[in-house]
Amino acid sequence: ETGVTQTPRHLVMGMTNKKSLKCEQHLGHNAMYWYKQSAKKPLELMFVYNFKEQTENNSVPSRFSPECPNSSHLFLHLHTLQPEDSALYLCASSQDGGSQHFGDGTRLSIL
Amino acid sequence: KNEVEQSPQNLTAQEGEFITINCSYSVGISALHWLQQHPGGGIVSLFMLSSGKKKHGRLIATINIQEKHSSLHITASHPRDSAVYICAVSQWGTSGSRLTFGEGTQLTVNP
Numbered sequence: 001e002t003g004v005t006q007t008p009r010h011l012v013m014g015m016t017n018k019k020s021l022k023c024e025q026h027l028g029h030n031a032m033y034w035y036k037q038s039a040k041k042p043l044e045l046m047f048v049y050n051f052k053e054q055t056e057n058n059s060v061p062s063r064f065s066p067e068c069p070n071s072s073h074l075f076l077h078l079h080t081l082q083p084e085d086s087a088l089y090l091c092a093s094s095q096d097g098g099s100q101h102f103g104d105g106t107r108l109s110i111l
Numbered sequence: 112k113n114e115v116e117q118s119p120q121n122l123t124a125q126e127g128e129f130i131t132i133n134c135s136y137s138v139g140i141s142a143l144h145w146l147q148q149h150p151g152g153g154i155v156s157l158f159m160l161s162s163g164k165k166k167h168g169r170l171i172a173t174i175n176i177q178e179k180h181s182s183l184h185i186t187a188s189h190p191r192d193s194a195v196y197i198c199a200v201s202q203w204g205t206s207g208s209r210l211t212f213g214e215g216t217q218l219t220v221n222p
Contacts, residue, residue, distance in 0.1 A: 033210075037152075040214075041214070042113065042115075042197075042212040042213060042214045042215070043197070043199075043210075043212040044212075045209065045210065045211075048209070056209065088152050090152070090154065092154075097141070097201065098159070099144065099156045099159045100144075100156060100210065101156065102146075102153060102154035102155070102156070103153070104151060104152055104153035105152040105153060105154075107152065
């Protein structure tokens with residue numbers, strides 16, 4: 001039990017589909033993050049939310065749309081993705097710049 | 112050149128061996144993190160340190176701020192230690208703590 005839960009664990013979708021990834025943290029943290037991990041590449045930061053406000057967008061294409069309705073929930077809405085978007089998407093949370101707690105990730109495959 | 116470099120990329124050891132993984136970085140940091148990622152994808156934070164040395168069980172992490180270098184040591188290695196070990200550094204930015212990751216070291220411990 002990591003305290004950060006991601007659903008679904010696996011997702012296969014076509015390039016024209018719309019889907020959403022969900023992340024929920026039960027740790028009372030005030031910051032949440034989306035990361036992308038492609039094969040053979042380091043983790044890449046996508047978005048950061050502090051107190052529900054987006055504070056960083058790391059030049060992510062608009063086909064990825066984050067949503068943070070409250071400090072415990074974070075979504076990543078996906079639309080018209082490309083094959084190169086196939087990757088492991090990890091959510092994390094932290095409190096005041098402390099250690100980040102990661103979820104188990106959603107493995108996304110684009111057909 | 113990545114801001115965070117790890118070596119080696121791959122490491123195979125026999126059970127019981129002493130293991131060292133190295134991390135060098137080229138930017139100013141507020142802290143350095145060692146993370147462990149198992150094949151399923153989930154990431155666990157092992158250490159967060161800004162100076163000196165920390166120990167947890169068979170794991171030891173050290174950092175030399177002047178040399179911008181950190182090491183992760185595993186004593187009496189065991190097959191269950193097989194995983195990817197990732198070094199990451201925190202840099203303070205407008206969003207609070209922003210992590211930059213190394214490419215990871217794949218460790219395999221054989222019985």
